[in-house]
Amino acid sequence: MAQDRPGEVSRKTFLGIVTGGIVAAIGAVVGATGLAYFASPAFKSESEDWVDIGPASAIKHGVPTKVDFTQRRRDAWDVIEQRSSAWVVTSNGADFTAFDPRCTHLGCPYRWDADKKEFLCPCHGGVFNEQGQVVAGPPPRPLDRYFVKVEKGRLLIRPLVKRAIA
């Protein structure tokens, strides 16, 4: 490129700067727009929907009960019906706990053994007590829990959101 004399900007240099500026401006608009479009899922929060899983009175005190339910939810442009279930435990009919029905070891479905009063996983012999704590076997952590609440006698849970173990 031609050397500019001191204090002067040549036509070529000026046009180069203008062209570079326009390219940068267009690139910034398209780039920022594209990045917002591409990265916006990072700022989407999980579904907040509470799912009605039936009357609270259906859960016998002290007997863990498996509740099956169908969840209708949006999946991007689609609405899907997802069948899932939860183990619901209550000792007094007022405070409820809902466990994810998958063993925390490798995700097998476990069952309640009424005689031993323990949750047993058939796959690798994981054993949990009524509070979901590991009693025996390979599971690395207690059973995962869902948020659960009672409203007007109906049990509501949020099956997508795991609750941190207190």
Added chain:
Amino acid sequence: MSASNDGGPRGWLYERTGVDRVWDALFARKVPEAQGWVSWLYTLGSATLFVFVLQAVTGTLLAMNYVPSPDHAYDSVRYINTSVVMGHYLRGLHHWGASAMVVLVGLHMLRTYFMGAYKYPREGTWMIGVLLLVVVIGFGFTGYLLPWDQKAYWATMVGTNIAGQTPFIGPYLKKIFRGGPEMGAATMTRFYALHVLVLPAIVGALIMGHLFLVVWHGISEPPTRAADADAEKEPGR
């Protein structure tokens, strides 16, 4: 200019890749001088290239949220328009960019024709350009179906029926376009694959060839009035 003597990372890069000489060949080459509005006609090729890049970027982003299937296409396009951040804007760019492509390649071809810029030694550039025109129309035709609204459906119905009028091979051609005897899911996946895989590969190769020849031959001069010949025909001047 010998930038190879530069110290530092720039000189290091130039010495090993020669990008400085590539840059000079592409952007510091001599172009003919044109006066007035005629000089704007020389921007049509670059404008087409710019819009093409824009189509590639926006199209890639749209493909991240689009499903080429009759039961999801319309909903996924609506999802892009209503739920994805900046989705409406990016789809708008792709939509208008598609029309701009066709307009720009048309004008670019007219300018090349009326200035006689297709003549020796630039016939190869012209022939590749004709192929590029066909590919751009192919992009337009296949992309038009993808929103799967009424306009898309019936336009493709008409378009494939026109292909069906071809003598002898028409009925087969129509079924090849549609992926079967009826328009439906197989038509959409077929058009989508053409739109995002086949045509981009072809257009990429053709653009490289076209641009190489543009740089290789240089840009043609604007046609000028030959003084002697015109003086003979118009004695008054």
